[in-house]
Amino acid sequence: MDDLDRALARLAGAPVPTALEGIEEQVLVRISARPVVRQAGLGLGVVTMAALAIGMIGAELPATASPAVSLAPLGGASPLAPSSLLIGEP
Helix, strand or coil: CHHHHHHHHHHHHCCCCHHHCCHHHHHHHHHHCCCCCCCCCHHHHHHHHHHHHHHHHHHHCCCCCCCCCCCCCCCCCCCCCHHHHHHCCC
8 A cells, every 4th residue: 555655646746747737628618519420310210110110010910820829727638737738748
């Protein structure tokens, strides 16, 4: 810990580099400058709407027809019962 204290004391006593003169003002000027905001063109809106439409249509279409499987625990053989999962038979 003494080495760290000595290094910090040496750093505190060192002169400020000239490259850091006025750095606060430069930073504040760049922060206060208004950035240029680009407007999205019509093409981006069309692509967004097309992607939204494809997603909505795809969500409504059924992937494949699958038979209804009863998963009731007391209603006969269940395909997810431990006996059928381990042995392969109900």
